[in-house]
Amino acid sequence: LEIVGIRPTSKTTCTGVEMFRKLLDQGQAGDNIGALLRGVDREGVERGQVLAKPGSVTPHTKFKAEAYILTKDEGGRHTPFFTNYRPQFYFRTTDVTGIVHLAEGTE
Template identity: 70%
Template sequence: IDKNEVERGMVIAKPGSVHPHTKFKGQVYVLKKEEGGRHTPFFNGYRPQFYFRTTDVTGVIKLPEGTEMVMPGDNIVMEIELIAPIAMEEGLRFAIREGGRTVGAGVVTEIIE
């Protein structure tokens, strides 16, 4: 592989060892206002940026059945669908960002597709 073929955010791995995915479940902690997070709750369909390693991609959040909103300070398992595939595996940590600030942190708990 030539150096000019690699860009920030790319993953170099042995062929077949890492697979790109778009849909997963994640255990997420939503930062409180005092921690620099959101001041208001978010709802189903919220579309923040997800940061994995050194790359970021927009994703859509699907809350668990019966959960209407997520408040700052909450811990929750949610389903996330990214608009572009990312190389990931269970246990991979990610940050959730909005408007240039981190509003949550999570870990991939289950790959869906």
């Protein structure tokens, strides 16, 4: 297995799987499990990382997106933001501080 995301990708072997304190033969995508990983302690992983088949997942630190920002009346921001605004982005189980770079001519 590979541990992917947030930190540099690392390789390990899963030696056990638990769910609600019961030992299982396997876990499936979407399951919340406890995985015993060879050579990895609790400090070696953090929320938001992914266990994946080696080479199947590539982490990214930059992406382009088109977003609709809610107006004040819609329950959104009360003040405008500009390039270099640093919001929190939420991805599944983790949050990361990012930087917004607006396209030229965008207000």
